[in-house]
Amino acid sequence: MTSTTSSERSIAAAEQHSAHNYHPLPVVVATADGAWMTDVEGRRYLDMLAGYSALNFGHGNRRLIDAAKAQLERVTLTSRAFHHDRFADFCTELAALCGKEMVLPMNTGAEAVETAVKTARKWGYRVKGVPDGRAKIVVADNNFHGRTTTIVSFSTDEEARADFGPYTPGFEIVPYGDLAALEAAVDDDTVAVLLEPIQGEAGVLVPPPGYLAGVRELTRSRGVLFIADEIQSGLGRTGRTFACEHEDVVPDMYVLGKALGGGVVPVSAVVASHEILGVYRPGEHGSTFGGNPLACAVALEVIAMLRTGEYQQRAAELGDHLHRELGLLAGGGNVDAVRGRGLWAGVDINPALGTGRRISEKLMARGVLVKDTHGSTIRIAPPLVISKEDLDWGLERLGAVLA
CATH class of the missing domain: 3.40.640.10 (Type I PLP-dependent aspartate aminotransferase-like (Major domain))
Incomplete structure (x- = not known):
């Protein structure tokens, strides 16, 4: 008899008891810090979506958590x-x-x-x-x-x-x-x-x-x-x-x-x-x-x-780097177009390679979380606190999936 994982049990319960108004990727997050999330089995993922820009300052930002805790009291x-x-x-x-x-x-x-x-x-x-x-x-x-x-x-x-x-x-x-x-x-x-x-x-x-x-x-x-x-x-x-x-x-x-x-x-x-x-x-x-x-x-x-202007500057500088690297990927034939500004990009995948959903699933298997939209497009929007090293790590995996 095949045993199920905690993730599988959680996803099955969600499918049964919650309305199907979303189609989330099959990952169940338990903890998060900065630009990284960890699932219930202990696997780590680089968050390249940031809650659709709700998490511009990263997961568990100390200044924000401290402000919330102080007010809760x-x-x-x-x-x-x-x-x-x-x-x-x-x-x-x-x-x-x-x-x-x-x-x-x-x-x-x-x-x-x-x-x-x-x-x-x-x-x-x-x-x-x-x-x-x-x-x-x-x-x-x-x-x-x-x-x-x-x-x-x-x-x-x-x-x-x-x-x-x-x-x-x-x-x-x-x-x-x-x-x-x-x-x-x-x-x-x-x-x-x-x-x-x-x-x-x-x-x-x-x-x-x-x-x-x-x-x-x-x-x-x-x-x-x-x-x-x-x-x-x-x-x-x-x-x-x-x-x-x-x-x-x-x-x-x-x-x-x-x-x-x-x-x-x-x-x-x-x-x-x-x-x-x-x-x-x-x-x-x-x-x-x-x-x-x-x-x-x-x-x-x-x-x-x-x-302070710190976060705007990080988004501008890392955004320039992001778009340079994505531009290189666009020259390989599997990316039809790249758009965006700052730490925000839409990447149109050649439909022959797969849907945006399929590319998102392949990236998830490599430890990177993004989300698709409108069929063949994936969105990239990491927290503004992401390091250049982590950003490059995520982009390397995107390149491998698109190769």
């Missing part, structure tokens, strides 16, 4: 019915990091995008003067902003969208990177343009040079808000605090999440001016856990770490 939740002593500092510091004035904290990225949508509509009616019920937001195809019913209403990914209708109206989809199409879509009822500066889920798609600057100029001239979803691209991932900075662009509204919670707790936020977020009155929007003391304590440490 004091108070973890008050709800927004009362003030707490970390809230004002969090809002003040995050606003300053973004060069803005006000913060509306939430928990998950999808909640923050929903908040941005509601904010833009409310601003459109209260400030711009759009007739009630006619506010329109322009978005890009291949976007990924979350999975709520409103957000999937403007998705072009049928896997995320199918069978979840009826869909929320008020959105127009244009090709990503096409400034002329965007300009044609903006009309008097348009309140906002919502974009990812780099599209992560789509395969780390970087827009053409000048596109973000063009969006900024267009939205400013037409009296439309530019909302940048920097949930994956922001907070150091691309070698700058925000991906918009690569074109010296400052949007009207930042949507943040993932790395803001340091991989410790879910933290998200919308950050904008008084004119924009000042449209809210008590009772019009909220969250019991949004801006809770534990979340604020961890996020404050994240902000302090980003203020």
Whole structure:
């Protein structure tokens, strides 16, 4: 009789008792530190995904864990019915990091995008003067902003969208990177343009040079808000605090999440001016856990770490190295394209070699964890604390799988 491993038993139980809304790789992680994870059998893996950029500062980052532990001993939740002593500092510091004035904290990225949508509509009616019920937001195809019913209403990914209708109206989809199409879509009822500066889920798609600057100029001239979803691209991932900075662009509204919670707790936020977020009155929007003391304590440490510039510099320098090495692999015939910026890359595998899923499984067998998207693409996004030696170790194994 063949005995089963702890991993196999855990995976079988998960398959039986959890909804199949994900298709994880068959690894069961028990512990993690820095850029490395260890499974229940003691096998070590190099994490080259970093929780889709939620773990920019690595697993078990000492500064973040210490901040969380200290706060756990004091108070973890008050709800927004009362003030707490970390809230004002969090809002003040995050606003300053973004060069803005006000913060509306939430928990998950999808909640923050929903908040941005509601904010833009409310601003459109209260400030711009759009007739009630006619506010329109322009978005890009291949976007990924979350999975709520409103957000999937403007998705072009049928896997995320199918069978979840009826869909929320008020959105127009244009090709990503096409400034002329965007300009044609903006009309008097348009309140906002919502974009990812780099599209992560789509395969780390970087827009053409000048596109973000063009969006900024267009939205400013037409009296439309530019909302940048920097949930994956922001907070150091691309070698700058925000991906918009690569074109010296400052949007009207930042949507943040993932790395803001340091991989410790879910933290998200919308950050904008008084004119924009000042449209809210008590009772019009909220969250019991949004801006809770534990979340604020961890996020404050994240902000302090980003203020040093160390992590942005590491992402820029190691990112240059990453893209040089991936460029060499692209010359071998088994990689069709490489895209990205900083410590973030999408690698299109020649379909003749295998699917992205199959390549991810082969890498897992060699001790490297990545994840596939859209069939033949794998995403690489290691923690920003990864060493060059570990990064090269992972890239060597990718090269062996692609050989």
